[in-house]
Amino acid sequence: MTNKEGETSDKQYSLADLMVAIVNVSSQVAELVKKFDDNDLVVAKRNEEIEQKLKSHEQRLDKQYKEDIRRNIIIYGWSEVQNDENHVVRHKLVELLTDKLQIQGVRSFDIHSIRIVGEKKNVVRATLCSPHLVQLAIRNSAKLAGSKIFLDFDLSPEERAVKKELLSFKRTLSAQGKQCKLKNKNLLMVDNQPFTVEQLKGFNEVAADTQTQSSTQSQIGSGVDFFADIEMGDATKKRTPPNQEDVQQIKKPLIKPSAFHTTGKTEKFLSKKKANKKT
Known part of the structure; x- marks a missing residue:
């Protein structure tokens, strides 16, 4: 082997020496990878501990806030x-x-x-x-x-949102003749029966589905041609009949016979057909 000055070096490396060097480097790389993995585990565990502490503090502050209000x-x-x-x-x-x-x-x-x-x-x-x-x-x-x-x-912000929804249901049901009264921040009394916001929402969805099904069945049973755009919420309209001029245009042939290229046999056939019509 030669050094930087171009002189020949007396030290020679055998294939076995190179293999040993490669194994040593590989082991060093493996140790570094293991250290990185261990550090990742430590960091992940530390992050999990911090998240748990933050969650605990948030729960404690939320509890203290509710006690204060x-x-x-x-x-x-x-x-x-x-x-x-x-x-x-x-x-x-x-x-x-x-x-x-x-x-x-x-x-x-x-x-x-x-x-x-x-x-x-x-x-x-x-x-x-x-x-x-x-x-x-x-x-x-x-x-x-x-x-x-x-x-x-x-009330807390969450409780205010619930109360706002209850008041909205109260106005709607009172307009329908129901006896409604707020019992507390979570319940609405409807005809002396307590209901939560979730229950009122469920009843509202069921009523909307029932109304949609009944209106669809009445349209089918009436025998009148109706159509409704359910997704857009458009009102049901009667389908208008097509214009008579459009019907006549549809009945006309789209391609005239003169548009075809006629051969000699075709011309003879057409001339004989015209002669038969004249007689």
Whole structure:
């Protein structure tokens, strides 16, 4: 072998030496691959632990949030506090709870926070000292009959969405003559029967399918030619008859006989046919 200076090197490598070197390199590569695999397992396990911790923290925060909003009470239509400062609203809320709702022993420090919300500034969100005080206020809210003030529990975003759907079903069913009343944040009483949002959605889908099937059967049994675009939701229309001019054009031959190339035999046949017609 020759070195960089072009001189011949006395060290010669046999085939066995090269094979040993290849085996050594292969073993080193295998060790590196194993280290990378082990690192991937460690990273994956670490990521799984972090995800579990995040999920646990989210569940804990969600539970704490739901416990906190149980101490909140929402007061709607309280227009007399629109322009008042928070400390004045706090004092008026104590009077509302003690005088009008007749809850004894309410003090100003039992109201932890006051916030006026809403576009008209006539909605108050108050945080009370305990969920029990909130329940007492809601239970005695019938004493506010005749006023514009309405009390309600504070809800989470998910609970607000459920209540919104229940109110939508309530309006629809009330228009149909049903006796509807919200029992709580999850149930709607329809003719003294409790229903959840999922049950009401299921009944609505069944009613829609039944109505579609009955309308289809009535169209088939009537013997009248109707068609409906179910997917687009178009109204059922009567199919109009074709124009008479279009019918005449359809009856005409599409290709005239003169368009064909006639041979001598064909011309003789046509001339004999014309002569027979004349006689």
